Amino acid sequence: MTFIAQFNYWVAMALLAIGLYIVIARGNLVKKLVGLAIFQTSVYLLYISAGKIIGGTAPIIAQGLAVYSNPLPHVLILTAIVVGVATLALGLALVVRIKEAYGTIEEDDIHSQDEER
Amino acid sequence: MLLVLLLASALAIVRARNLFAVVVLSGIYSFIMATQLTVLDAVDVAMTEASVGAGISTVLLLGTLYLTGSEEAAPGHRPVLPLLVAIATAGMLIYGTLGIPVFGDPSGPIHQHVAPRYLQEAVEATGIPNVVTAVLASYRGYDTLGETTVIFTAGIGVILLLGMGRRARYGAQGQGGGMQEYLVLRVIAKLLIPFALLFALYVQFHGDFGPGGGFQAGVILAAGVIFYTIIFGLANAQRLVPPRLVEILVALGVAIYALVGDIGLLLGGNYLDYFVLDRDPVHGQHRGVFWVEAGVCITVAGVMLAIFFAFAGRRRRPDAKS
Numbered sequence: 001m002t003f004i005a006q007f008n009y010w011v012a013m014a015l016l017a018i019g020l021y022i023v024i025a026r027g028n029l030v031k032k033l034v035g036l037a038i039f040q041t042s043v044y045l046l047y048i049s050a051g052k053i054i055g056g057t058a059p060i061i062a063q064g065l066a067v068y069s070n071p072l073p074h075v076l077i078l079t080a081i082v083v084g085v086a087t088l089a090l091g092l093a094l095v096v097r098i099k100e101a102y103g104t105i106e107e108d109d110i111h112s113q114d115e116e117r
Numbered sequence: 118m119l120l121v122l123l124l125a126s127a128l129a130i131v132r133a134r135n136l137f138a139v140v141v142l143s144g145i146y147s148f149i150m151a152t153q154l155t156v157l158d159a160v161d162v163a164m165t166e167a168s169v170g171a172g173i174s175t176v177l178l179l180g181t182l183y184l185t186g187s188e189e190a191a192p193g194h195r196p197v198l199p200l201l202v203a204i205a206t207a208g209m210l211i212y213g214t215l216g217i218p219v220f221g222d223p224s225g226p227i228h229q230h231v232a233p234r235y236l237q238e239a240v241e242a243t244g245i246p247n248v249v250t251a252v253l254a255s256y257r258g259y260d261t262l263g264e265t266t267v268i269f270t271a272g273i274g275v276i277l278l279l280g281m282g283r284r285a286r287y288g289a290q291g292q293g294g295g296m297q298e299y300l301v302l303r304v305i306a307k308l309l310i311p312f313a314l315l316f317a318l319y320v321q322f323h324g325d326f327g328p329g330g331g332f333q334a335g336v337i338l339a340a341g342v343i344f345y346t347i348i349f350g351l352a353n354a355q356r357l358v359p360p361r362l363v364e365i366l367v368a369l370g371v372a373i374y375a376l377v378g379d380i381g382l383l384l385g386g387n388y389l390d391y392f393v394l395d396r397d398p399v400h401g402q403h404r405g406v407f408w409v410e411a412g413v414c415i416t417v418a419g420v421m422l423a424i425f426f427a428f429a430g431r432r433r434r435p436d437a438k439s
Contacts, residue, residue: 005221008157009214011120017207018127024203025196028189030136030181034143037174038127041150044166045123048159053228054221058158059248060327061240067223069158070232071248075257078249079264081165082332082417085173086271089424092181093278096431099185106190 008049015042027107029095033088040084047073119153136187140178147171160328161249164320168336173421176343180428243402245325253330254406254413258389261409262374265416269371272420279427281360296348306348313341321414325403331410335417343425351429363422370416377408 015038022035051070059071099105102113126146133139147170154163218225239251253261296302321334346354378389386393391405 005219006214006217007120008220009217010211011124013207013210013214014124015127016210017203018124018131020206021196021199021203022131025199026189028136030178030185031139031189034130034139034178037143037170038130038146041147041166041170044162045150045153048154048157048162049220050217050225050227051159051232052157052221053223056158056223058160058328059236060160061236061246061248068236068248070228071235071252072232073227074159074162074249075253075260077159078162078165078253078330078332079261081162081169082336083264083267083271085169085177086268086420086424088174089177089428090271090274090278092177093275093424093427095181096184096428097278105185108190 008052009046012042012046012049015039015045029098029105029107030092032107033091033095036091037084037088040080044077044081047077119149119156123149123153134189134191136182136189137179139189140175140182143178144171144175147174161247161330161333164328164333165336168333168340172340173336173343173425176347177424177428180425184428184431242399243406244399245402245406247325247327247330249328250324250330250406250410254409255391255402258378258405258409261413262378262389265371265374265413268420269367269416272367272416272423275424275427276364279431281364281423281426281430297350302348306344310341310345313344314338317341321410324410325406331413332417334410335414335419336421338414338418339421339425342422346425346429351426355426358422360423360426363419363426366415366419367423368416368419370412370414370419372412373415374409374412377405377412381405 019035019037019039019042023032023039026032026035051073053067053069056067056069057065059068059074061068095105098110102110104110104113123146126142126149130139130142130146133142147166150170151163151167154160154166218227235248235252235256239248239256240246243251243255245251245255317334317337320329320337321331324330324334342354342358345357377391377394381390381393382388384393389405389409391402392398393401394404395401
């Protein structure tokens with residue numbers, strides 16, 4: 001069963017590759033930010049998977065439960081998500097300003113406009 | 118199975134050319150991710166991902182699309198090189214997973230270090246059964262103060278870049294806006310918004326005992342007001358929650374958090390040491406965690422609202438395609 005055991009990690013890696021591909025290959029700035037968000041969520045999945053114990057339960061101490069999943073990754077990722085949306089918003093604000101300055105949010109068009117100047 | 122769905126929705130995001138579809142798909146992706154996180158026992162994280170990833174992010178992305186247009190241009194060249202880079206990265210990382218402990222194995226190094234201490238001591242030391250909250254607000258209070266400051270900074274950045282929707286009053290939005298003419302939406306919004314706000318308070322104050330805490334409560338509070346704004350228009354919402362108040366909230370939360378640390382110093386403890394806040398150490402912990410979580414909630418709610426107002430208050434430029 002070792003073949004399928006690391007499946008969680010593999011999906012995290014695949015999502016990371018998908019996010020990376022979008023960020024590199026796509027010229028549209030909004031799409032790039034969505035790709036970056038996918039990249040980010042793959043890291044969430046990686047951390048939380050590492051903290052899981054088979055047969056464990058959520059780390060809220062209660063009577064009759066003995067095995068809890070590791071709370072530390074949860075803390076790290078919880079704050080990472082909120083910081084992530086704050087940085088996403090900052091990126092989107094920059095995109096809006098770029099649209100207002102250049103009239104486009106396609107990377108290639110922005111480059112060609114810069115070269116004309 | 119959820120993981121396969123996750124992969125499928127991510128691939129659909131790659132393929133979709135219409136950005137509107139991309140945004141909706143990314144909302145779906147976030148919800149599947151939140152469900153998967155619940156399966157992995159991370160209930161606090163799942164709640165955050167559901168409210169942030171599927172809620173706020175989607176609203177912000179849609180707001181950006183309104184301002185920038187929703188069609189993606191066809192790529193000028195074939196993306197062979199990026200594909201190779203992505204596949205090579207994934208290949209190396211998957212090769213790396215062969216050397217790490219098996220998924221869910223309790224004897225892995227991650228479960229041997231500080232986690233057992235947190236799980237055994239947290240309840241006695243802090244009186245908080247939700248270990249995630251205890252670690253977040255007490256054991257790793259410095260980290261959380263730093264992260265709250267990052268959110269604060271990002272909020273300031275967005276306000277600087279886009280303004281708070283005050284300069285943009287010349288648009289057509291002045292006479293109400295929103296979707297007020299739809300009776301069904303209006304009635305349902307009035308029914309739901311009080312419960313959304315009440316739920317945020319429950320998440321805030323019950324965060325010690327169940328999943329929840331300042332981050333989630335702040336986002337849910339902001340989501341309630343954002344819902345109101347979408348239905349009743351920006352002008353009405355800003356009469357309810359003036360931009361000035363939002364600006365104060367953004368700074369007030371971080372100030373409360375930092376002050377809790379200062380009070381600890383004045384009472385003779387270390388910075389962010391809650392044991393000295395009360396004669397009984399466990400009560401002191403409770404008091405410290407309460408105020409710290411309140412500070413986090415206020416800043417997060419303020420920043421989310423500030424960001425939303427900034428996007429909503431921006432007028433579309435005349436040359437923008439719809």
